[in-house]
Amino acid sequence: xxGVVQSPRYKIIEKKQPVAFWCNPISGHNTLYWYRQNLxxxxxxxxxxxxxxxxxxxxxxxxxxSAERLKGVDSTLKIQPAELGDxxxxxxxxxxxxxxxxxxxxSGTQLSVL
Amino acid sequence: TQLxxxxxxFLSIQEGENLTVYCNSSSVFSSxxxxxxxxxxxxxxxxxxxxxxxxxxxxxxxxxxxxxRKDSSLxxxxxxxxxxxxxxxxxxxxxxxxxVTFGTGTKLQVIP
Numbered sequence: 001x002x003g004v005v006q007s008p009r010y011k012i013i014e015k016k017q018p019v020a021f022w023c024n025p026i027s028g029h030n031t032l033y034w035y036r037q038n039l040x041x042x043x044x045x046x047x048x049x050x051x052x053x054x055x056x057x058x059x060x061x062x063x064x065x066s067a068e069r070l071k072g073v074d075s076t077l078k079i080q081p082a083e084l085g086d087x088x089x090x091x092x093x094x095x096x097x098x099x100x101x102x103x104x105x106x107s108g109t110q111l112s113v114l
Numbered sequence: 115t116q117l118x119x120x121x122x123x124f125l126s127i128q129e130g131e132n133l134t135v136y137c138n139s140s141s142v143f144s145s146x147x148x149x150x151x152x153x154x155x156x157x158x159x160x161x162x163x164x165x166x167x168x169x170x171x172x173x174x175x176x177x178x179x180x181x182x183r184k185d186s187s188l189x190x191x192x193x194x195x196x197x198x199x200x201x202x203x204x205x206x207x208x209x210x211x212x213x214v215t216f217g218t219g220t221k222l223q224v225i226p
Binding site for chain 2: 040041043045056093101103104105108110
């Protein structure tokens, strides 16, 4: 079974430029998450989808961040314009419905904003 | 804001030593999980505990959920270099949907 696939693995951009990250979750997983992780720290939730619906985007900086999950499968996270403080690893995870939430993560996209 | 505090933040030990990592919160969780993350990869689930006082063992790793379901510990016996990584606890709040919150992380280095 294929895991969660993210691309690109690395992205270097200059501040004020736009950037987009893509995620393909595990087949059949209804729930998709985007997390941001700073070096050596725990991931922080940006947005959570249940199928096509964003059920928790309270931590998403909506002035510059946007996300979509068309058809309830793949998802894209966009930043426009990027700021220096956006440098981090952006992780995508998916899970299926069950008694206990078990998250499966992709390898992440490491973003450097110069 | 992360509601789960882990301690210590960093730990560097010699191969063969024992260690314990703590995960504390003022919130009650319906379940708690431990993940390990290696450089350049996403976190990988190690274990899930759901009952207050529950103890689970995974080879040399022992996980315990606090009686009040507010805290947890991870104990590693005879650490090996392969145990090196970032250890993350994650608590789930029961609600309309299950909200997962990650801890602050403990970076472990096991020196051969």
